[in-house]
């Protein structure tokens with residue numbers, strides 16, 4: 001068995017923690033970077049010099065030419081989005097070929113009707129909408145579980161593909177026209193679209209589980225990249241205001257076909273504050289001018305949809321929940337530079353509810369909507385001191401407090417979006 005440490009990295013909050021930029025950095029020490037869940041709902045931003053790259057499907061190690069990017073069976077892929085993503089990377093000068101990009105033949109395809117159903121449902125739900133990205137994620141995963149999805153492996157046989165789509169469209173077209181008052185999908189147009197994208201993507205499609213396991217045998221190191229965040233997990237997140245996949249570190253194994261016992265370390269990424277896009281409970285949200293200033297100063301706008309992100313203080317009760325259910329070994333804290341905009345910084349260390357003190361993250365949304373956060377206040381630091389060799393004392397005392405509270409080490413902090421703006425603790 002390969003003694004190399006394989007690592008899984010997940011977002012420890014509600015997504016957008018800065019996974020992309022951290023994985024871009026940590027991928028230096030790994031040979032293969034593999035995505036195991038999620039799809040085009042993800043938006044991972046990496047800044048290299050004056051270039052800004054936003055990745056949706058392709059893992060964040062892709063900007064390092066010698067690394068191999070793998071998209072595992074647990075991901076759902078929009079062929080239109082991934083083709084554009086590959087073309088955009090090539091335009092920026094990155095070489096993408098069958099050696100450095102591999103897509104699982106078992107991953108499910110996000111079809112045009114998934115996107116229509118996702119958006120249509122959100123409209124029907126009105127004020128109870130989830131606030132999805134509208135990228136068809138939920139309906140695609142639903143079809144996977146209902147055993148009526150289309151996988152990349154299905155694109156190789158046109159006759160079988162047509163038979164499957166004929167069967168599935170019977171139901172989908174009825175729903176589209178009768179429930180949502182939308183135009184029916186034409187099977188020939190759909191097949192034509194899929195064939196066109198297949199022609200482009202064919203070279204990348206393979207048995208990725210075989211590739212990962214053989215890479216391991218050869219002593220290669222693998223970094224597993226999570227999308228979204230633990231609080232958006234289908235089981236342990238703030239259901240129903242979650243995404244439709246398992247975002248936990250444990251899913252790195254079933255989402256790629258790589259044995260869990262060989263993934264020996266897990267790291268969670270957390271912002272030094274909290275953000276959330278879409279609806280759902282958010283106990284530490286700042287619904288005031290401070291929250292608005294944080295959004296502007298932190299440039300908190302969604303990388304995928306451009307929607308403004310809701311902003312609030314760091315919630316240690318929610319973060320502890322992520323640490324526990326993922327067994328996180330370390331936390332990397334991002335956007336520490338942004339927090340310096342405040343004179344005083346708050347950390348949520350518990351909730352109050354009807355006179356009771358709660359110390360464990362409640363998974364009952366109605367309760368979460370009613371809790372009142374209990375805060376501990378810390379003095380801020382001078383942002384100019386963040387680049388010096390010695391970190392500000394006030395920041396270090398906050399970090400020590402978080403480590404003690406979570407019983408987990410904070411191994412790095414980021415103090416700006418660029419590759420060099422990192423401090424190893």
Ligand code: GDP
Pocket residue numbers: 011015016017018019020021042043044045046047302303334335336337338414415416417421
């Ligand atoms: P991801 O989905 O977890 O990869 O995160 P996103 O890319 O959606 O959002 C994180 C945003 O924060 C991006 O725009 C990053 O460029 C930016 N970012 C990451 N780390 C830092 C940091 O330490 N400081 C600042 N100012 N920006 C950061």
Ligand code: IMO
Pocket residue numbers: 011014015016017041042043044130131132133134135136137138226227228229232241242243244277278279303
């Ligand atoms: P990255 O990987 C932040 C949120 C949506 C919505 C909920 C369900 O960039 O961190 P979906 O389209 O998945 O059905 O939407 O999940 N969401 C994200 N929020 N970052 C993401 O990805 C997200 N992916 C989904 O806003 O609340």
Ligand code: MG
Pocket residue numbers: 015016017042043044045303
């Ligand atoms: Mg993001």
